[in-house]
Amino acid sequence: KAKKYGKEFLALIEKYVEENEIDRPTDFVVKSVVNKSANKVYIIQNIDRKIPLDDIADAKNMELSELIAELEAIVNVATTPDNAPVCLAQAARWPGMYAAIGIHPCDCQLYADPVAELDRLRPWLDDARANKIVAIGEIGLDYYRNHATPEVQKAAFRAQMQLARELDMPVIIHQRDAHDDAMRIVKEFKGVSGVFHCYSGSAEMARQLVKLGW
Numbered sequence: 287k288a289k290k291y292g293k294e295f296l297a298l299i300e301k302y303v304e305e306n307e308i309d310r311p312t313d314f315v316v317k318s319v320v321n322k323s324a325n326k327v328y329i330i331q332n333i334d335r336k337i338p339l340d341d342i343a344d345a346k347n348m349e350l351s352e353l354i355a356e357l358e359a360i361v362n363v364a365t366t367p368d369n370a371p372v373c374l375a376q377a378a379r380w381p382g383m384y385a386a387i388g389i390h391p392c393d394c395q396l397y398a399d400p401v402a403e404l405d406r407l408r409p410w411l412d413d414a415r416a417n418k419i420v421a422i423g424e425i426g427l428d429y430y431r432n433h434a435t436p437e438v439q440k441a442a443f444r445a446q447m448q449l450a451r452e453l454d455m456p457v458i459i460h461q462r463d464a465h466d467d468a469m470r471i472v473k474e475f476k477g478v479s480g481v482f483h484c485y486s487g488s489a490e491m492a493r494q495l496v497k498l499g500w
Contacts, residue, residue: 294489365390367406386421394434423458456480
């Protein structure tokens with residue numbers, strides 16, 4: 287990816303810097319930097335590898351509370367209505383933990399009708415603030431693994447984008463090898479934005495997303 291798209295992304299960054307007259311590092315918004323805690327670095331690296339939090343804590347002989355304390359804040363993502371209760375219970379227990387709930391494209395295969403399964407998420411989403419839910423996700427399309435057919439994935443994706451629009455909530459999108467369909471659906475739901483947690487598109491697609499408010 288770096289070889290294929292690196293120059294394009296650097297050009298995009300350079301253009302952004304010039305257009306916004308960014309002259310010095312203090313003009314950049316930096317959310318946070320990793321402190322010198324080796325545990326914190328280890329935790330973040332393994333979260334990026336999608337290792338369960340309990341397993342990360344066990345590997346370092348830590349209690350889950352100690353692991354959470356190493357982080358400023360974390361969004362714990364549920365990928366199905368079935369694991370959402372665990373995600374929400376953990377968010378309720380730990381002050382620095384928040385939740386996102388949805389149906390991951392790779393998990394659409396688990397249900398005869400993934401769209402109908404969204405009704406199980408609605409009661410929690412209707413009281414999102416009390417449940418510490420900050421986003422709908424992960425949602426999207428994955429044509430690399432293709433555990434569910436593209437049509438099933440697209441139906442679930444659209445239904446969850448519509449839900450995000452109704453509830454005025456951000457989304458966490460997983461998009462892998464489904465660039466055209468993902469962009470087409472995103473453009474159908476103007477005003478809905480968030481993050482692409484998994485992104486395998488081009489620099490040009492990234493430019494389009496920025497223009498759309500992502």
